[in-house]
């Protein structure tokens with residue numbers, strides 16, 4: 001099948017006014033646009049980068065949801081309450097309870113909404129901090145992000161919703177206290193585009209060293225997994241317009257990022273979810289690999305060895321298509337047996353063999369006596385060739401952001417909505433507490449992206 005190419009609209013076609021302007025072309029912006037368009041709003045999406053899709057494009061593991069038909073088809077009986085409780089526990093109890101409840105209660109609907117639009121996530125995997133298989137992904141086991149962005153863009157193209165790339169929003173236009181449009185910059189020209197409502201879908205600030213330094217000076221020197229456009233613009237735009245911010249110092253560092261080349265490559269949690277273990281240079285396990293990201297990161301940092309190694313076999317590899325890509329770009333060490341692998345990766349060979357044998361016993365017994373791992377234990381590490389990927393922690397996700405309510409209204413310091421302004425996705429803070437669970441962000445883009453599309457429509461109708 002020919003590769004789908006989305007044609008952006010030339011900036012000369014940017015009209016003077018729309019019902020709704022959406023800033024950002026990631027999962028949140030695309031979902032919100034589609035939802036609002038289907039309700040009847042005249043929508044435009046503005047994207048500052050030449051490439052569409054934001055960080056969403058990079059997502060690899062999947063999208064969490066509970067009580068879905070897909071889970072039942074896999075004989076998984078789940079509960080929204082468990083999803084809520086485990087996310088709250090993973091977030092250190094700091095998650096905004098109302099936002100979290102809306103999120104978990106609408107997660108199955110989000111999977112259905114995607115399926116209703118022909119976007120089927122019928123595969124399942126598991127991420128750290130979750131007790132069961134609730135991370136939905138394509139049946140092909142392909143990375144979720146590129147798949148989701150491509151499929152949403154096909155629908156956006158069909159709906160005729162214009163996306164303008166290389167168009168950066170530099171200011172929110174206000175009339176009195178109401179947001180009534182955006183100021184944009186394109187090819188050194190600045191102009192105002194009027195809108196009855198504006199949705200901030202601008203993502204986080206994981207690629208903005210100044211903001212990271214301001215809110216988390218201790219993370220100086222960490223690399224990032226984020227795309228270069230993740231610079232927190234939406235947070236600054238909202239703040240200038242009078243919005244309150246929450247949890248700005250809550251920045252997630254992802255434990256498993258390959259960073260030995262000039263680029264960083266996130267090695268998705270699905271690799272551990274499907275059975276990989278982590279070892280140190282001495283070839284020993286040192287943590288429950290599927291503990292929360294915060295805890296696994298701390299354990300790797302405590303090694304003081306500049307990282308650790310993911311170890312897996314051919315069967316586990318076959319469960320995660322992204323590994324083919326990691327291999328193609330030279331990130332994966334190979335060995336026909338564990339001794340060869342250890343030599344190739346510069347790990348203690350004798351210990352590695354002992355560690356893997358012991359781990360395989362744990363898998364067989366269904367009990368990890370050493371580190372109390374309880375998930376991702378379906379496959380032992382037995383089938384050669386064997387593989388290793390060197391990883392280390394890197395800045396990955398910014399939990400803090402613009403304060404919103406469950407209707408995606410942007411709130412001021414007094415907790416009142418700023419008329420005409422909505423926000424959803426990574427730009428918004430509060431949902432994840434002090435640690436985002438893997439798979440919850442893509443879910444957030446669809447759940448709260450849909451909500452922003454709906455609530456902005458309702459607001460526009462009320463004018």
Ligand SMILES: Cc1cc2nc3c(=O)[nH]c(=O)nc-3n(C[C@H](O)[C@H](O)[C@H](O)COP(=O)(O)OP(=O)(O)OC[C@H]3O[C@@H](n4cnc5c(N)ncnc54)[C@H](O)[C@@H]3O)c2cc1C
Nearest residue numbers: 024026028048054055056061169203229425426439441442
């Ligand atoms: C490597 C990687 C892997 C991940 N894997 C997963 C996963 O498997 N599961 C999961 O749940 N989450 C995952 N995440 C997190 C998740 O992908 C993101 O948090 C989520 O996609 C953010 O979506 P968004 O729509 O809010 O923002 P984004 O997708 O980042 O989109 C925001 C867009 O807004 C644009 N923009 C910003 N400022 C402006 C401006 N001033 N004017 C115009 N445009 C602007 C940006 O350029 C960007 O394109 C991963 C993240 C990374 C980096």
